Amino acid sequence: MKQVPVGVSARHIHLSQEHVVFLFGKGAELTELKPLSQPGQFAANETVEVIGPKGSFPKVRILGPARKRTQLEVSRTDAFALGLKPPVRESGNIAGTPGITIKGPAGELAIEEGVIVAARHIHFHTSDAERWGIADKQRLKVRLGGERGMVLENVVARVSPDFALDMHIDTDEANAAGALTGDTAEIVD
């Protein structure tokens, strides 16, 4: 049995250091609220408002550390509320995606691209992937059990010595499956 812990990702944003400074002021740095499942990643104390053409979310959690490029990850439900139609993408692949307005205590900016619905994926430490014969970028089928059980297709494998074993799904997927963070999923193919 290839069992993987499940982590449910609510809407969140990654900011470039340049945008951290623009939104929070000169010299600002993200500060850690709590660590995430992936080593070195954290939920920051800081939040921003994101404003779309149809709606907005006043408090979107920033995940740190700062990244190369700013990226907002929303569920499809969130996207409808914002009035955007972002594609399903792997993190970091933002070419041609919609932009949005981001507001912090020190400023407001509009990014031209960077809004995605995150493709469901599993982080594998290299040792997990080797043990199970799974390659980076491989598409997997993964079962979430229970009353709203389902088998998710096209779950992207991401393999790195920097990763800890964890499956990331968004709130739509979690709610459709009746799943919660800490549940266990099974790779079936």
Next chain:
Amino acid sequence: MKQVPVGVSARHIHLSQEHVVFLFGKGAELTELKPLSQPGQFAANETVEVIGPKGSFPKVRILGPARKRTQLEVSRTDAFALGLKPPVRESGNIAGTPGITIKGPAGELAIEEGVIVAARHIHFHTSDAERWGIADKQRLKVRLGGERGMVLENVVARVSPDFALDMHIDTDEANAAGALTGDTAEIVD
């Protein structure tokens, strides 16, 4: 191939005739905005506000005709926003479910039970069920294809000469699968 059209159900409410009168005034009846996929069923012009312990929705569509008992059907995402934890249930099976406050132009009432997350299901006309060898209440596995493809388990078969072939999923399930009303699903088991 056992192919079934998909219908996505947004949050909606069914009202008893007694509650129609209470919420819309003496002599009120639901009026048809547009027909639904099931014969005789319709989206009404009328809407109500529903108010939960944490949040509310100002315009929830009423589906007619009036039913024996009032029932609010929400997604799990909606349920979190309202501050309720309704179970996944088949329509009509509301014993022990949470209540909610409902407000119309002529009055406001609190129901003691009636809020559910609808169990995904397929309406079969008796002739479809016979042709495919499917029994009422049978649990099916149904595949939604595409980039966010998935196989849904525990899809409840509902068979009646009054039904038209249609699979009903909620907005969480549709968004998790990237599905829209009018898509086609396939019964795989």
